[in-house]
Amino acid sequence: MSNPRYAMAMDTKRCVGCNCCVLACKTENALPSGGFRDWIRTETRGTFPTLAMEIRSERCNHCENPPCVGCCPTGASHVNQGGAVMVNRSKCTGCKACMAACPYDSRYVHPDGFVDKCTFCLHRVVKGKTTACVSECPTKALTFGDLNDSRSELSTLLRKRKYKVLKPESGAKPQLYFLL
Numbered sequence: 001m002s003n004p005r006y007a008m009a010m011d012t013k014r015c016v017g018c019n020c021c022v023l024a025c026k027t028e029n030a031l032p033s034g035g036f037r038d039w040i041r042t043e044t045r046g047t048f049p050t051l052a053m054e055i056r057s058e059r060c061n062h063c064e065n066p067p068c069v070g071c072c073p074t075g076a077s078h079v080n081q082g083g084a085v086m087v088n089r090s091k092c093t094g095c096k097a098c099m100a101a102c103p104y105d106s107r108y109v110h111p112d113g114f115v116d117k118c119t120f121c122l123h124r125v126v127k128g129k130t131t132a133c134v135s136e137c138p139t140k141a142l143t144f145g146d147l148n149d150s151r152s153e154l155s156t157l158l159r160k161r162k163y164k165v166l167k168p169e170s171g172a173k174p175q176l177y178f179l180l
Contacts, residue, residue, distance in 0.1 A: 004146040006082035006120050007175035008131070009157050010057050014141035017042060017055040021133035021142060025059075028121065028132035032111050037118040038133060057133065057142060060085060060106040060118035061166070061174030068098035068107070076114070082146070083175065084122055089114040103170040120144065147175070 017040045025037050038059035045052050066085045069077045076091035077098045087098075087107075092114035099107045099115060110116040121131035125144075129135070134142045145154030163177040 002148045004082040005148045005175075006062065006084055006125070007145065007147045007154060007177065008059075008062075008120070008134075009143045009154055009161075009163065009177045009179055011139075011141040011143075011179040012054050012056060013179070014139040015040075015055045015057055016139055016141075018138065020136045020138055021057045024132040024136035025118070025121075028124075029119075031116075035108055035110060035116060037106075037116065056178060057137075058104070058106070058166075059133075059176065060102075060120075061104050061172065061176040062118075062120060064173035064175060065171060067101040067103065067170070067172055071097045071101045073097060081122060082120070082125070084120045085117075086119055086122070087115055087117060089116075103167045103172055104174070 019040055022036060022038055022040065029037065038057060041056045041058050043054045062083060062085050069079060069085060073095065074091045074093055076088045078086055080086040094109055094113045094115060107115050107117045124131060131144045134144045143154050143157055145152040147155060149155060157179065158177060162180045164180060165174045165177060
């Protein structure tokens with residue numbers, strides 16, 4: 001079997017904006033007050049009375065072509081196992097170049113001075129578990145998996161459902177898919 005290529009799908013028809021994913025991540029990763037690796041975004045489109053609302057759980061898109069990695073002067077931002085974009089805390093100077101380069105505004109400065117972001121819970125994944133956000137989502141709106149495994153639940157969903165990615169024009173090739 002080939003090396004894994006991790007990605008996530010977020011079902012916009014199932015998400016109710018409950019913030020369980022946000023709280024699960026915050027708890028799992030012992031994030032500081034004001035620090036978030038994922039968040040809920042609500043978008044309303046249309047003109048009254050014909051409006052449509054989309055609720056999305058967003059996070060780092062773990063891009064195939066991550067602009068944050070190329071601009072990092074110390075190599076702290078890097079691509080790790082399964083294509084997950086990571087930050088090495090001990091190498092990070094907090095210069096914020098990666099924050100400026102990220103088209104998804106998915107990073108924040110940790111109070112200890114390094115830039116932090118979603119890690120796809122690789123510490124859990126290497127033990128055969130799924131991400132904290134996926135495991136706690138009460139509506140099953142989130143799916144994590146390996147795109148290189150054609151039999152994975154994620155690969156199956158992406159074959160069967162229409163989806164979009166955010167800001168495809170960035171050229172980053174995001175690996176966070178929003179099921180429509």
